[in-house]
Amino acid sequence: MSMNPRQLQAFSAVMRAGGISRASRVLHLSQPAVSKLIAGLEGDVGFPLFRRDKKRLSPTAEAHIFLAEVDAILNGMERLRRVSADLKNTRRGHLTIGTIATFGLTLLPEIIASFQKTSPETSVHLHVQTSPKLLDLAHTQQLDIAISMLASDSPAVQTETLMQCRAVCVLPSGHRLAGKDVIVPRDLEGEAFISLGETDRVRQLVDRAFEQENIVRKMVTSTQFGMAACEFVRCSNAVTVVAPMTARASVNRDLVIKPFRPEVVLDIKLLRPRMKPPSSVRESFLRHLRDCLERWNLSHP
Template sequence: MRRIKLRHLDTLAAFMKTGSVTEAAQVLHTTQPNASKSLKQLEDFAGVRLFERRAGRLRPTPEAELLFTHAARLMDELTVFENLSLDLTTMAQGYVNIGILSAFSTALIPMAMERFNSQYPGIQVQVDLLDSDKIHSYVSRGNYDFGLVHHPEHESDLMTQTLKTASMVCIMPNAHELSKHRIILASDLAGQPFVTYPRSVPFGAAIFRSLSNEGVRPSNYLISNQSQLIRRLVERGRGVALVDHFSVWDAGEFDHIAVRQFEPRIPVSIGMIIPKRRPLSLAAQTFVNVLKDVLTPEALSPPGTPKSAEVGDGL
């Protein structure tokens, strides 16, 4: 199947705008014979007479005028395509769609979004909060560039990568008596007002199992399945809590709560899942790189924590 060439449309556009084959050739930085040949090839392709010579000059027919109308539209679209390609390459515009667990929305992702937006203001970033099953399902369908979960499941249509492994940490109001401790033991929580996750979610089950193994039974506790609400209740003085460290990743920037290492250690990870059939775009990969920067080891230590007592592991 024959296909029209861009040079034919370029020559037609230049000729229609200048009214002269010679001037069209000059615009296109080619010779007059080459421009004439291109117009003849276009006419052969169209299968209808596009030009006629009158008074020694080549004149377009009505058919040529009609083709030029559509050619001009195509050339405009091509210009948009070229400009968009340049913008995508230079990160001047684009978009990133991410599905995440709500635990990452409290601190970690806002920190990454703030840093990314300051560097690439033309890139639109959309973040949706979903449960783990939906994140896996939607990412596998290609609805998101990537997803962030605690423990990525290996599936045939997904690529997985653990970005960081840390631990549950103990948080409390800054003036709380336990804030004087560098490490909080399970026994330290006995008798303390406690804010926690329900036993029905993995975090809650792990916390209650850990405390039970140490012979500790919290009393007077409030329960929520949202890390953000747990953090806010602690900030308002309603008790101490064990939370996913990633949900208080920005605690060093504020004075509302103290973050301390908890023992026995309860590991928690942040993992990324990517659809195998669609690799990360330049914008999405750049966002991931920014997120990895936010997850650097220097960001792991609670305020005042010595290096030897850092909460979490290396990448």
Template sequence: MAQRRMTFRHIEAFRAVMAAGSMTEAARQLHTSQPQVSRLIAQLEAMTGLPLFDRSGSRLSPSLDGMRFHTEVDRAFVGLTSLEAAATRIRAFGAERLRVAAMPRLAGGLLSRAVARFKTAHPDVIVAIHSGDDETVNRWVSSGFCDAALTMIYGDAPDSRLEHVLTMDCVAVLPPDHPLGARASLRPEDFRGFPFVASPLASALRARIDAVFHTAGVEMTITAEAGLGSAICTLVSAGLGVSLMNPLAAYEEAKVSPILIRPFAPALPVRFALLFPPDHTRGRLMRAFGACARAMMLEELARLPGAAAQAVPEAIGNGSQALV
């Protein structure tokens, strides 16, 4: 008997269950029955030889193998979605479309406002906004799935064409009424003994912060880790610790979370930039979007408290694009 082969339906069912958290909800979203989804998942587990889900009665949760497999599935779907998007553009007789991306903080704020401004000048262009973590955004751009991205860079430049906009320094964020709030600026030595909410170990920002504290001979007392600026500020405002983060996220979150913000030295620079696919020739439309997004970034970042004192615009000369 021929061995059963993995099909799109198996992967579609797996992604739906991962997103919905239950077979029943996944079946509703796929407009099929719960037994059919359960059968597809069982077949997929048999074909892969992996226990993709842990089952406890009626409860269902992804296994470690399932989460790892889901990561690989998402990577494969980037290419598949690119083909679907290409087919859509062909069916629309070449209607112009842009796919832009950013990390959640930028995607929901600055990028969305840049797209809104861009659409006033180009109302017929369809613009799709995608959001993900920095690694995912870089993968989308470097693979050509997205045409451009707004990003913040703490370490080495990603494998894409990078257009710097300006550089600012990270700031310290503190709970309200924190003892360090009485100081005008802070250094690593000031954090000694205080609980610290850190960025994830694998992140470029965490590596830079660890290096600064190591050089100063200060051991951080890490009590929590979070990848999103909003999550860090929520933990800080709840009194779980102090932290360091990019100024855009800090001042945006200060509007909704009770936190204190102070300058920090030595400088931890963050570069705000535009990303484009490598070896990609930008047409008139992408040049127009890039100019619009750059202008929006400069305007909004200039409004941050203390921005004039710390922002370092990148030299671009004559309005040309500084690419590295």
């Protein structure tokens, strides 16, 4: 049996149009061409699909049963064409993205949402994890990409610097230091200080800056998330030092953000598992990610 899609299209058109003449107009073919396709299909299936009575075609009972299967095949072929076009144009696919909270709770949702507007058939699963956990997930090839504060030393993971930024000091509105251009560790001596968790890379770099200046802070609260630290600043008249993406989130517009010196430079790393199959959707998303960072004037290495 060697039936082809043109034969099936001709058969479906004749069944729906009620004859070869009308079907030929629908298909933009001549009547002899349609008749030849129908005759070839009957030869391939091995039984008549139409009764010929005075140059009229009447579908057989078998033709009505056959039509349901033909329509299913034609609809499936149309879906395949749409899927292949989407894949070619990177509009369809799935991404599993791992990220630190600093990025995943601030910039990344907007970046993903804007990407999906141009690639609506692309689904995304977002993992918000600590940097050490992201290294493990990348090493075991469970992610398409990861955004981390730590580089991977695994040969199974490609690491590059996505961007660099500098930690900032966050103050409540009306704070006594709000008028200063730059905040230094000595300014914060005796101030109620909200810290990040001890394993957080930002926390470790900020601690080092204070230790180098021999400044002892009044540590009142620690939290895993920078967004929570900013909320504590708002509620308790305390201060914190966090990544700029966290401080400048839209929910923190009522807080005062100041440069912090000495500079606490944060390297944001992009991790790509080497064993994952190449994906045009992943590469398209990475181009979009970099375009967004550039448009928002976030510094690149």
